[in-house]
Amino acid sequence: MISLSMRPCGDFRTSYKADNQIFETSTIRWLVVATIIALCFAPLVLDAYFLTLFIQVAYLGIAALGLNILVGFTGQISLGHGAFFGFGAFASAWLNNEFGIPVWLAIPLAGWLTMVVGMIFGSPAARIKGLYLAIATLAAQFIIEDFFARAGWFSGGSYGAAAEPVSLFGYTLDSDQSFFYIALFALVFMYLWGTNLMRSRDGRAFVAVRDHYLSAEIMGINLNWYRLLSFGISSFFAGIGGALYGHYLGYVSAEGFTLMMSIQFLAMIIIGGLGSVFGALLGTIFIVLLPEVLESVVALIAGTGLLPAGSVAESMAYFKEMAVGLVIILFLVFEPQGLAHRWRQIKAYWKFYPFAY
Amino acid sequence: MNTELLLQLTVNGLIVGLLYGVIAMCFVLIYKSTQVVNFAQGEFLLIGAWVCWATLVWLDLPFYIGFLLTLGFMTVFGIIIQAVFLRPMIGEPIISVIMVTIGLSMFFQSLMKWIFGVSAESYPQVFETSTITIAGLNIELAYILSLIFSVVMMVGFYWFFRYSRLGLAMRATAFDQQVASSLGISVSKVFAASWAISAMVSATAGIVIGMVNGVSDALSFIGIKVFPAVILGGLDSIVGGVVGGVIIGVLENLAEFIDSQYLHIGNLYTIAPFYILLIILTIKPYGLFGTKNIERI
Numbered sequence: 140m141i142s143l144s145m146r147p148c149g150d151f152r153t154s155y156k157a158d159n160q161i162f163e164t165s166t167i168r169w170l171v172v173a174t175i176i177a178l179c180f181a182p183l184v185l186d187a188y189f190l191t192l193f194i195q196v197a198y199l200g201i202a203a204l205g206l207n208i209l210v211g212f213t214g215q216i217s218l219g220h221g222a223f224f225g226f227g228a229f230a231s232a233w234l235n236n237e238f239g240i241p242v243w244l245a246i247p248l249a250g251w252l253t254m255v256v257g258m259i260f261g262s263p264a265a266r267i268k269g270l271y272l273a274i275a276t277l278a279a280q281f282i283i284e285d286f287f288a289r290a291g292w293f294s295g296g297s298y299g300a301a302a303e304p305v306s307l308f309g310y311t312l313d314s315d316q317s318f319f320y321i322a323l324f325a326l327v328f329m330y331l332w333g334t335n336l337m338r339s340r341d342g343r344a345f346v347a348v349r350d351h352y353l354s355a356e357i358m359g360i361n362l363n364w365y366r367l368l369s370f371g372i373s374s375f376f377a378g379i380g381g382a383l384y385g386h387y388l389g390y391v392s393a394e395g396f397t398l399m400m401s402i403q404f405l406a407m408i409i410i411g412g413l414g415s416v417f418g419a420l421l422g423t424i425f426i427v428l429l430p431e432v433l434e435s436v437v438a439l440i441a442g443t444g445l446l447p448a449g450s451v452a453e454s455m456a457y458f459k460e461m462a463v464g465l466v467i468i469l470f471l472v473f474e475p476q477g478l479a480h481r482w483r484q485i486k487a488y489w490k491f492y493p494f495a496y
Numbered sequence: 497m498n499t500e501l502l503l504q505l506t507v508n509g510l511i512v513g514l515l516y517g518v519i520a521m522c523f524v525l526i527y528k529s530t531q532v533v534n535f536a537q538g539e540f541l542l543i544g545a546w547v548c549w550a551t552l553v554w555l556d557l558p559f560y561i562g563f564l565l566t567l568g569f570m571t572v573f574g575i576i577i578q579a580v581f582l583r584p585m586i587g588e589p590i591i592s593v594i595m596v597t598i599g600l601s602m603f604f605q606s607l608m609k610w611i612f613g614v615s616a617e618s619y620p621q622v623f624e625t626s627t628i629t630i631a632g633l634n635i636e637l638a639y640i641l642s643l644i645f646s647v648v649m650m651v652g653f654y655w656f657f658r659y660s661r662l663g664l665a666m667r668a669t670a671f672d673q674q675v676a677s678s679l680g681i682s683v684s685k686v687f688a689a690s691w692a693i694s695a696m697v698s699a700t701a702g703i704v705i706g707m708v709n710g711v712s713d714a715l716s717f718i719g720i721k722v723f724p725a726v727i728l729g730g731l732d733s734i735v736g737g738v739v740g741g742v743i744i745g746v747l748e749n750l751a752e753f754i755d756s757q758y759l760h761i762g763n764l765y766t767i768a769p770f771y772i773l774l775i776i777l778t779i780k781p782y783g784l785f786g787t788k789n790i791e792r793i
Contacts, residue, residue, distance in 0.1 A: 216591050263774070267781045269590050270533055270731075274723050275777045278770040281720075285767045398720075402598055409595055457610040464603030471592050471599070472584050 161334050178323055182316040190315040192427060197322035198383040200423035201329045203407040204416060205376025210405070211413035212337065213369035214349030215264055216273040220404040222283035223374045225396025227253045227381025229287065229294045232302035232391050242305045242386055250378040256283075257374020258367055265363040280398055287393035299392035302385040318387055325383055329376060334416050336372070345369055349414075399460070406467045412477025421478040429466065430459045498757060505749040511639045513745020514646035518701050519718060520725040520737030521653055522694040528670045528732050529690040532582055532593055536601035537698060538719015543604060544570050544699020545706035545715055546612050552620055566703070567696050574695030575688045582691070583684075605716050616712035619703075638708040645704050649697060650738060657734070662689055670732075724769040728776050730786020739784060744769050 152158040162168040182190060206220045231249035234240045240248065260279040264272055287294045294300055304313035305321055336342045344365050347355035356362050385391045403426060411422025437458060474481060519537060526534045547569055551562035581600060585593045656663040668676040669686045677683045702715055725744045729736025751768035755761055782788045 210591060216594065263778050267777055270594070271727070271777060271781050273533075273590075273594055274727060275774060277720070277723060278773040278777075281767060281770045282774070285763065288763070289761065399602075402602060405595060405598070409592075413591070454610050457606040460606035461603050461610070464599045464601070464606070467599035468581060468596055468603070471588075471596050472581070475588065475592060 159338055161331075161338070175323070175327060179320070182319050187315045190319050192431070194315065194318060194322045194387055195427050196420075196423050197326040198380045198387065199404075199407070199427065200326060200380075200420050201383070202377045202380030203404055203411070203423045204330060204333045204419040205373040205380070206404045207408040207411070207413065207416070207419040208333065208336070208345065208376070209369050209373035211408055211415065211418075212342065212349060213345040213366065215261075215366060215369060216269065217261075217276040217370075217373065218273055218398065218401050218405070219260065219276040219280035219283065220373070220377055221396045221398065221400030221402075222280045223253050223257055223377035224381040224384070224400065224404070225287060225391075225393075226256055226283060226374075227378030228302070228385035228391045228396075229300055229381075230378065231382035232300040232385050233293055235303050236300065242303055243307060246305075246379060246382040246386070249382040250375045253378025253381070254371045254375040257377070258371040261367055261370025261374070264366040264370060268366075277398075280401055284393075284396060287396065294391070294393055297393065299390060300385075302389055302391055304389060305386050313389070322383065322387070325379065329379060330416060330420065333376070333419075337416060341365070341368065346414075402467075403463060406463055408477075409467060410470050410477055412479030415477065415479035417482070418477050418479030421482065425466075425478065426463065429462055433458060433462050501757075502753055505753045506746060508639075509746035509749030510742065511643050511646075511745075512749070513742035514650075514738075515642055515701055515705065515741070516718070516722060516725050516745050517738035517741030518646050518649045519698055519722050520729065520741045521650070521734050522698045522701075523722050523726050524729075524732065524734050524737040525666075525690050526694045527726075528734070529666050530578070530582065530687050532585070532597065533590075533731075534694070535594065535597040536577075536604065536719065537694075537722060538716035539601050539604040539608075540570070540574075540695045540698035541702030541705065541718055542608050542711075542713065542715045543573065543702075544695070545702035545711045546608055548699070548703045549617060549619060549706065549711050550612075553617075563703070566699055570695040570699040571692040574691040574693075577695075578688050578691035583687075601716070601719070605713060609713055612711075614713060616710040616714070618710040619707050636708065638704075642704045642708065645700070649700070653734065662686075666690060721769060724773040724776075726783075727773055727781075728783055730783030732787055733783070733785035736783055736785035744772065747772060 162171065178193075181193070202220065202224050206217065209215050209217050209220075227249045230252045231242070231245045234245040234248055234252075235242050260276065260283075263275040267275065288297060290296070304311055305318070310317075337345075344355070344360045347358065347360055348362060348365050348369075352362055355365075407422035407426045408419055409422070410425050411420065412418030434455060437455065470477065519541070522540070523534060523537050526532055526537075544566055548562055548566040551557050551565050552559065555562070557565070577600065581596055582593075585596055657667055665676070665681045666686050666689065668679065668681055669683055673683055676686075702711075705715060705718070721744070722741075725740035726737050727740070728743060729738070729740030748765055748769055752765040755764035776783065
């Protein structure tokens with residue numbers, strides 16, 4: 140485990156329980172709690188733009204954590220995560236529109252449905268791994284995408300599906316301010332769940348399958364089951380994220396869930412750090428902020444006349460894609476362990492500042 | 497049952513399939529010698545076709561000069577990509593290698609869109625493109641050309657790996673890198689050469705397809721369509737790549753036939769290869785000619 144080796148000197152543990160804490164020190168724990176409480180007051184202070192960004196981070200971050208459980212912790216590769224994300228969005232809208240299931244219940248149910256679909260498409264994992272599995276999930280991506288365009292009864296076909304806003308106790312939460320709390324709750328809940336999952340037997344089994352699957356099998360871990368389970372859990376997270384996305388936008392269209400989106404999810408976890416729960420969040424924040432920062436930088440350059448001004452607006456979409464591609468490559472070449480690793484190094488450096496080694 | 501349409505589609509499938517075969521060969525070449533799965537194969541086609549188009553339309557050069565310039569450019573391009581981005585990835589886990597090529601693919605795809613736009617452009621008339629009739633079937637001359645091109649490329653590859661010094665060195669490297677380097681083969685040169693050749697041949701295929709259908713970013717999707725072909729043939733078999741390409745090309749057109757005549761689902765043409773891909777992966781993951789990966793404990 141990387142986090143053990145990165146622990147600053149002088150920080151010793153005397154019991155197994157202490158070693159297995161979610162937060163390494165009580166200071167971090169209180170800081171996290173304080174951050175969450177502070178975030179509760181954010182809608183009163185921040186304007187809609189930042190709230191939108193936060194909500195984006197929340198639903199994408201949940202899905203990214205799912206992918207990190209699959210790729211970073213279990214060592215499988217999936218190129219179809221965007222399609223599962225879309226499936227969650229459609230499934231939740233479908234359950235709500237077709238059967239009148241209230242939205243707060245439809246979201247977890249959509250997660251379960253996506254989990255089933257994910258396990259079906261993940262079933263080749265019982266036989267193949269690595270590269271071949273990546274290609275199988277690539278096929279899954281295209282097949283599910285095609286299904287969205289085709290299955291009018293499920294997704295509304297090319298028209299897309301309308302998704303009702305979340306309503307709780309008679310209140311309809313359709314503004315950015317009110318949806319913010321749903322996003323915050325879902326984010327905290329799913330990340331706590333993800334962290335706890337990784338401390339349980341199942342989580343340790345995932346890591347064992349990734350690190351040395353032969354030893355894992357010898358130690359009594361059912362390889363096929365855990366590979367499948369990992370696919371299921373990852374799709375569950377994607378489904379929850381997708382359902383939130385659908386109910387936030389109020390409308391789900393079949394066009395959005397392309398291979399490009401799957402690649403963006405992979406970019407998030409690579410940038411954040413494979414095999415790190417916190418890294419998934421960091422990576423999501425990075426990818427969400429990247430186009431925004433890029434846009435302001437390009438606007439700044441365009442103002443000075445270095446770029447032809449007229450074409451900038453329409454080229455922006457290409458710049459964003461190029462930036463994501465470039466960032467993936469640069470991170471893999473220069474910082475393969477991602478932002479989470481850099482964060483730990485910074486922390487270790489400052490912990491005993493002048494005397495750290 | 498519309499026999500004429502069936503025959504027409506089968507012939508189309510054969511011709512397209514042979515082109516897939518050529519691209520699959522390039523893909524396998526890289527995989528076999530450098531163990532890299534190249535998700536940016538389609539971008540080689542795209543870049544080659546656009547560069548050639550630019551030399552013909554923007555620079556107004558005659559075709560053969562533009563073509564040679566493109567080949568030169570792609571050689572350098574392939575070597576640079578290998579040396580700068582893929583060399584640091586040697587010994588890294590599979591996910592990193594895959595993601596680097598995906599990143600490259602994304603970057604170059606949108607770069608090409610930015611430079612050349614998204615609408616399809618047609619090549620200036622290089623040959624007198626017209627349809628000719630063989631045995632009652634209308635076949636475009638460009639298709640005949642692409643057929644000739646595919647066959648020439650395949651024979652060329654056969655000769656290259658069978659008799660040329662570099663080709664033998666590449667086979668030796670693919671077989672065992674340590675033994676090859678102890679026999680005086682520069683492994684890094686072989687790596688660079690395989691990327692250069694793959695980029696060059698893919699670019700030529702891109703130009704040929706561009707002449708038939710026009711150049712657009714749809715070319716990069718062919719790089720994805722190659723996956724069913726290489727998996728069917730076996731990831732590390734060049735013959736497999738060709739056979740897989742032809743089978744996928746024909747099957748794809750047969751799917752189109754069944755779709756248009758009986759099922760009327762629409763779009764079965766693009767999606768059928770991926771169903772085939774999933775089926776092969778569950779039944780026979782190592783394909784028709786691939787080496788079965790046996791693990792020892």
